[in-house]
Amino acid sequence: MSAHPLIFNERVxxxxxxxxxxxxxxxxxxxxxxxxxxxxxxxGNVEEWRELASQIRSHTIANLDSYLEELVTNVRKNGGHVHxxxxxxxxxxxxxxxxxxxxxKSVVKSKSMVSEEVHIxxxxxxxxxxxxxxDLGEYIIQLANETPSHLIAPAIHKTREQVREMFxxxxxxxxxxxxxxxxxxxxxxxxxxxxxxxxxxxxCNFAVAESGSVVLVSNEGNARLTxxxxxxxxxxxxxxxxxxxxxxLDMVVSMLTRSATGQKISVYVTGINSPRQSEDSxxxxxxxxxxxxxxxxxxxxxxxxxxxxxxxxxxxxxVCPVYRHIGGHxxxxxYSGPIGAVLTPLLGGYEEWLELPYASSLCGACxxxxxxxxxxxxxxxxxxxxxxxxxxxxxxxKMAFKGFSFxxxxxxxxxxxxxxxxxxxxxxxxxxxxxxxxxxxxxxxDVRDLPQPAKQSFREWWKKEGKGRNQ
Amino acid sequence: xxVSLFITCLADVFYPKVGMNVVEVLRSYGVEVDFxxxxxxxxxxxxxxxxxxxxRESARQLIKAFADSPMVVTPSGSCASMIRHYYPDLFKDxxxxxxxxIELADKTYEFSEFLVHVLKVEDIEAKxxxxxxxxxxxxxxxxxxxxxxxxxxxxxxxxxxxxDLPYCNDCCGFGGTFAAKMSDISEKMVDEKxxxxxxxxxxxxxxxxxxxxxxxxxxxxxxxxxxRMMHVAEVLAEGGQK
Numbered sequence: 016m017s018a019h020p021l022i023f024n025e026r027v028x029x030x031x032x033x034x035x036x037x038x039x040x041x042x043x044x045x046x047x048x049x050x051x052x053x054x055x056x057x058x059g060n061v062e063e064w065r066e067l068a069s070q071i072r073s074h075t076i077a078n079l080d081s082y083l084e085e086l087v088t089n090v091r092k093n094g095g096h097v098h099x100x101x102x103x104x105x106x107x108x109x110x111x112x113x114x115x116x117x118x119x120k121s122v123v124k125s126k127s128m129v130s131e132e133v134h135i136x137x138x139x140x141x142x143x144x145x146x147x148x149x150d151l152g153e154y155i156i157q158l159a160n161e162t163p164s165h166l167i168a169p170a171i172h173k174t175r176e177q178v179r180e181m182f183x184x185x186x187x188x189x190x191x192x193x194x195x196x197x198x199x200x201x202x203x204x205x206x207x208x209x210x211x212x213x214x215x216x217x218x219c220n221f222a223v224a225e226s227g228s229v230v231l232v233s234n235e236g237n238a239r240l241t242x243x244x245x246x247x248x249x250x251x252x253x254x255x256x257x258x259x260x261x262x263x264l265d266m267v268v269s270m271l272t273r274s275a276t277g278q279k280i281s282v283y284v285t286g287i288n289s290p291r292q293s294e295d296s297x298x299x300x301x302x303x304x305x306x307x308x309x310x311x312x313x314x315x316x317x318x319x320x321x322x323x324x325x326x327x328x329x330x331x332x333x334v335c336p337v338y339r340h341i342g343g344h345x346x347x348x349x350y351s352g353p354i355g356a357v358l359t360p361l362l363g364g365y366e367e368w369l370e371l372p373y374a375s376s377l378c379g380a381c382x383x384x385x386x387x388x389x390x391x392x393x394x395x396x397x398x399x400x401x402x403x404x405x406x407x408x409x410x411x412x413k414m415a416f417k418g419f420s421f422x423x424x425x426x427x428x429x430x431x432x433x434x435x436x437x438x439x440x441x442x443x444x445x446x447x448x449x450x451x452x453x454x455x456x457x458x459x460x461d462v463r464d465l466p467q468p469a470k471q472s473f474r475e476w477w478k479k480e481g482k483g484r485n486q
Numbered sequence: 487x488x489v490s491l492f493i494t495c496l497a498d499v500f501y502p503k504v505g506m507n508v509v510e511v512l513r514s515y516g517v518e519v520d521f522x523x524x525x526x527x528x529x530x531x532x533x534x535x536x537x538x539x540x541x542r543e544s545a546r547q548l549i550k551a552f553a554d555s556p557m558v559v560t561p562s563g564s565c566a567s568m569i570r571h572y573y574p575d576l577f578k579d580x581x582x583x584x585x586x587x588i589e590l591a592d593k594t595y596e597f598s599e600f601l602v603h604v605l606k607v608e609d610i611e612a613k614x615x616x617x618x619x620x621x622x623x624x625x626x627x628x629x630x631x632x633x634x635x636x637x638x639x640x641x642x643x644x645x646x647x648x649x650d651l652p653y654c655n656d657c658c659g660f661g662g663t664f665a666a667k668m669s670d671i672s673e674k675m676v677d678e679k680x681x682x683x684x685x686x687x688x689x690x691x692x693x694x695x696x697x698x699x700x701x702x703x704x705x706x707x708x709x710x711x712x713x714r715m716m717h718v719a720e721v722l723a724e725g726g727q728k
Contacts, residue, residue: 031670336657340674373668376661376675377534378624399536408536416532420540423526424547430523436499448707458666462673463704466500473493473502477521481509 023347023370030345039174040342047168047333050277051384058273068270069388071263072324075255079315079323082224082257083306089227093289095302103133103309110135110216110249113303114144117247119213123205125231125238126150127218128327129251129307131163131349132362135216147208149237151201158185164343164351166329167275172342205237215241215299219252220327221267222304225260226288229304232268234282242287248299250287254306255323267326267387274328274386310362318397322357324387331381331391337374346371353381353391360398365407372398415455434475436468443467487605488518490555492548492594494562495527496696504696507723508561508597515605524551530568533576534662542576549573549586557604558594561719563626563694566596571629596626598636598694598718610642612725618716619651619688621658621679621702623695636694636718643725649686653678660701676705683713690714692721 021029030036055061075082087097100106106129114122122144124130136146136157148157152169156162158181163169170178175192182200183190190196220232229250231238242248258264272278291298314323332338332352343351348359348368356375360368372395375381381391402408422429443449444467452460459465473481489512493505509519529544548569552558560566573587601607620637627633640648659665659675679702683691691713693699703715716724 027668027671031674334655336659336675336678337668337671339656340671340678373664374671376624376657376659376664376672378657378661379628380624380655380657383628396534396536399534400538401536403536403538412535413537416535416537416540419527419532420537420543423529423544426524426526426547426551429526433495433499450708455663455666458669459704462665462669462708463676463701464707465704466700468499469502471502473498473505474521474523476502476506478523481506481521 021347023345023374026345026347027341027374030341033342035174035177036172036342037340039172041339043168043171044333044339047276047329051274051330051333052277054273054277054279057279064266064270065386065388068266068326068386069324071258071266072326072387073321075257075259075263076315076320076323079255079257082259083254085224085259086222086227086257087306089224090302090304091227093227094292095227095289095304098303098305100133100305100307100309103307106133106251106305106307106309107135107138109303109305110251111138111142113247113249114139114142114214117213119144119247121145121147121208121212122214122216123147123149123208123212123241123245124153124215125217125233125241126153126169127216127251128163128166128349129218129253130216132253132309133251133307135251147205147212149205149209149235149241150233151198151235151237154201154205155181158182162344162349165332166327166350166352166354168329172344209237209240209244212241212245214247214249215243215245216249216251217241219250219256219304220271221264222252222257223259223261223264223286224257229287230264230268231285231287232271232281232283233285234276234278236283239283239285242285243297243299246299247301247303248287248290249303249305251305251307254308254311255325270386271326271328274326274330274384314361319357319361319394321389322354322361322394324389325354325358326387327354328386330384330386334380334384335375336378336380337376341374346374353395354389357389357391357394357398365402365405369402369407372402411454430474433468433472436472437470440468487516487557488520488555489557489559489600490552491519491521492525492528492552492558492560492565493521494560494565494696496700497561500700501696501717504561504717504719507717507719508559510723511601511719512559515601515607517605520555522551522555526551528565528568530565530572531662533568533572538576545573545576545587546583549583549590552590552593553586556593557600558590559597559600560594561597561694561717562696563596563623563630563632564697566594566599567625567629569594596630596632596694598639599630599632602635602638607639608642610639610722612642612722613644614721614725615645616690617647617649617688618690618692618721619649619683619686620654621651621683621691621693621698622654623693623698624657626694627655632694636692639718640692640721643721646721646725649688651686652682654682656682658698658702660695660698662697665701672701673705676701680706680709680711684711688713690716690721692716692718694718 529541533541
């Protein structure tokens with residue numbers, strides 16, 4: 016999925032040592048957290064909304080084949096082209112094929128995580144095509160030559176100062192820290208790009224099966240320019256990003272914006288039904304919808320099916336205390352945070368993504384925040400179970416848990432172990448505290464002290480004294 | 487009223503005083519407490535690490551140990567949550583055991599939950615002069631939905647000045663084996679928790695899960711800082727409940 020240069024631990028070390036990340040990320044995370052909580056309070060009965068949204072998504076995914084068929088039929092009826100991409104490579108081939116056929120020289124993009132998933136920018140640039148990201152956050156990370164570190168706030172790891180420096184370089188003059196000046200510059204710069212682009216590539220927040228429409232949720236208006244100014248519009252969607260009718264769309268879009276930023280509704284919600292019709296004053300001459308599988312259909316019918324319910328709001332990232340400290344890049348894949356830790360191994364395999372399911376304290380904040388009730392932390396446990404059953408965990412760990420299982424299912428063995436704990440660990444302890452432990456304990460004592468097991472365990476006390484006091 | 491104490495492995499080995507204090511408080515309300523000696527660990531370390539076959543054997547032992555108990559009380563939100571939420575599912579392919587698992591799940595209570603919802607305690611008569619804050623452990627607050635219960639009990643303790651803990655919904659970085667496996671991430675999490683605890687000016691951190699308190703307390707000790715860690719039961723018992 017991603018040709019990341021570092022292994023997981025190195026990526027984490029790098030993130031933890033990054034003072035800018037430490038400064039930038041919690042600020043925005045706090046703002047997004049607060050927004051979601053306020054939006055939930057305004058709704059009042061948020062749990063009923065979550066339940067309904069969850070049911071809509073589960074129903075759609077359970078009947079994905081028929082809704083996809085309906086969508087495709089309607090898009091074609093409206094005059095659009097539909098392409099199925101089984102893999103990332105297929106998607107690249109389809110899109111580069113269209114670009115070649117149109118003899119296009121430049122592409123303007125609005126934000127799309129699926130386009131990140133297939134690394135379309137790199138493939139287009141390798142062909143000599145100019146690609147410009149038009150979402151402000153995406154534009155920032157494109158200038159920095161980085162990947163998004165958050166589902167909805169791709170440049171969450173960047174500070175205002177960094178943005179000023181990058182923009183100043185492009186502008187050829189020193190810009191100030193003022194948001195209005197920085198955004199005015201981006202607006203002016205990007206406007207030229209929209210006007211000259213041959214092709215616009217967008218994502219698809221939801222496709223509406225009943226009308227064959229693609230719906231885009233955005234705050235900057237760039238998605239509208241991307242999908243109306245260039246002669247060709249290509250929308251990329253994951254095969255699960257579908258709703259049956261506009262009624263369900265109303266519900267899920269509302270949950271998306273409230274959970275993502277706390278907005279009741281985003282500044283723009285754009286529904287695209289077809290290429291330009293004779294009565295339209297603008298719009299592309301051609302419309303292509305690329306529907307990507309890339310491992311998603313393998314998730315159907317498994318214990319992980321609910322992961323496909325995700326509406327990419329980023330709420331799980333915003334409440335995650337692990338994400339708060341390591342940021343998005345440390346996860347290594349396109350999707351970060353709890354949903355990334357669940358999805359990435361499903362799409363990319365355990366071989367490359369073995370550690371991701373362990374990048375969680377299982378605190379459950381993600382599952383609690385998820386607007387479509389994906390049991391994210393339970394799915395991380397499910398991954399761990401699968402890794403164990405596939406024999407992918409270390410031998411020492413397997414032995415430790417075999418021993419644990421034997422002791423905890425044989426009370427006399429357990430009692431002996433408890434009895435010996437104090438003296439057995441005595442050689443490690445000083446003043447009742449262990450500061451350097453062996454094996455797994457080493458990870459604990461690298462950071463914190465461990466108390467020495469008590470001289471008298473509770474069960475010993477109970478036998479000697481506790482029991483007698485009852486009556 | 488009769489209850490059995492499920493001490494939990496951590497309290498049994500590291501914090502026996504918490505167990506003694508639970509017994510003391512329960513007895514002060516006229517509850518008869520017993521301690522089935524065949525109890526071991528709930529199996530959560532294995533379960534959370536993905537070793538479900540191994541966890542199932544621990545669970546079977548716990549179910550057997552408490553088979554004759556009318557009610558089970560435990561001083562851990564996390565272990566109670568393990569039993570309540572994951573035991574029935576662990577035995578989804580063994581109907582007979584699943585039934586027993588549900589039976590145990592239904593009769594198991596976390597300490598504060600038992601005091602507030604079963605004993606319906608309204609008259610804490612304890613005095614504990616201290617400046618304290620409370621750590622809402624994740625499995626207690628999210629897993630069991632118990633947030634107000636310990637606060638309600640502590641609120642009745644005379645001379646106990648409670649401060650709200652900022653970012654109280656954020657995990658302390660314990661997470662069982664997570665603390666050892668991903669110790670560098672865990673370190674940042676516990677350091678942020680400590681920063682928030684210090685911002686309250688509290689001298690005592692009260693909690694309902696000794697795992698979290700072992701993590702936070704262990705880090706505080708390593709940093710040479712002094713905040714006392716206490717379980718709710720310790721505050722009530724030391725405060726001289728009745």
